[in-house]
Amino acid sequence: MASNKKQKRKILIVMMDGFDPAYLQASDMPHTKQMIANGFYKTVKGVMPSVTNVNNTGICCGGPPSVHGITANSYFDLQTKKEEYMDKAAMVLAPTIFERGAKLGMKSALMTAKKKTQSLLRTGAEIRLAAEAPKDAEGGGIDWVARLGPPPDIYSPEINHWLFRATQIVLNETNTDLAYFHTTDFPMHMEPPWGEKSLFHLSEWDKLLGETLDAHPDLEVYMSADHGMNFKSRCYDLNKVVPNKGGEIFFAMSAERDPYVKHHRTFGGTAFVWLNTPGDFERVADICRRLDGVEAVYDRYTAAARFLLHADRIGDMLVTGDINTVFGPLEGKDGVEEMPKEFRTHGGSDEAIAPLIIYNREVDPRLWRELAYNFDLTKPIGF
Ligand SMILES: [Zn+2]
Incomplete structure (x- = not known):
């Protein structure tokens, strides 16, 4: 039936x-x-x-x-x-x-x-x-x-x-x-x-x-x-680069950081930066903007508005990389490293x-x- x-x-x-x-x-x-x-x-x-x-x-x-x-x-x-x-x-x-x-x-x-x-x-x-x-x-x-x-x-x-x-x-x-x-x-x-x-x-x-x-x-x-997903050729550790250039920050974190390290070593195209004091913003932003491959630097509220983020759950500053550039923790004291040519990841605006x-x-x-x-x-x- x-x-x-x-x-x-x-x-x-x-x-x-x-x-x-x-x-x-x-x-x-x-x-x-x-x-x-x-x-x-x-x-x-x-x-x-x-x-x-x-x-x-x-x-x-x-x-x-x-x-x-x-x-x-x-x-x-x-x-x-x-x-x-x-x-x-x-x-x-x-x-x-x-x-x-x-x-x-x-x-x-x-x-x-x-x-x-x-x-x-x-x-x-x-x-x-x-x-x-x-x-x-x-x-x-x-x-x-x-x-x-x-x-x-x-x-x-x-x-x-x-x-x-x-x-x-x-x-x-x-x-x-x-x-x-x-x-x-x-x-x-x-x-x-x-x-x-x-x-x-x-x-x-x-x-x-x-x-x-x-x-x-x-x-x-x-x-x-x-x-x-894109090839990436360069990584910055802002916890090292910024002090090396005379700035001070409380902490920088790659937004990509997760337990799956084999994928990307936790490197990604966006970093959150926490400052010691709001007055440090201009100095640190200036240092970051002068780095080759940094696409843009935003303060917390501009970033939240532009990217539809939750302002309480990001850093004081958001730094983005261009298509070749990522952020994350590095071993050396320079705070910058060239990536192997097969390295592919994401996290930035190009992805x-x-x-x-x-x-x-x-x-x-x-x-x-x-x-x-x-x-x-x-x-x-x-x-
Ligand atoms: Zn994914």
């Missing part, structure tokens, strides 16, 4: 870590390109600092850091004078898409490569899996390792394929209405878009997408990225870019201008 019951929506949000539009262009991804041809596509802005936690939380909460509060991968605790990871759910000030869906009775799954995302975006998801640590998975009652074998190393492209198979299990076998699928950008850090391993990574990933769409032809897919793809969901063309940032990805979902 034919049922006239309205079909339940099934939603897949893909947060493809480090998926610079250049990777989309260079890779053999027929199913992804089919979604573009038959759906909605736009290249959009990412948020500064262009690091993962900032943009991942933005996509998951549907807003900028001024709303959700995650302004970097780390924060500097002024009391203990220690850098701490910004990866706890309690720091997120806005509801996740999982919490918003739960109000409508929808069940969600958070499927991520990285442990830090399981702790940051956990709220409201019934099933939670970080491929890096399947023994800490929560909900769903699935023995992931028994089903899929042990996950490949977190520093491998194959871990994203393993995670996609886990996401297929969630879509095929559980009553999950919405799955949030977050990969690792390790393959993008390792190779440019034309690299052999990168091509392998994305074409295999795309095959799994094809399988998934065959099994669920009506699956709504919302896909974007947290940031792009604040992402593709935005929506498939199987009609997008009102009048929304074109409103879909300006990666955090606008979930707007057309409608809750």
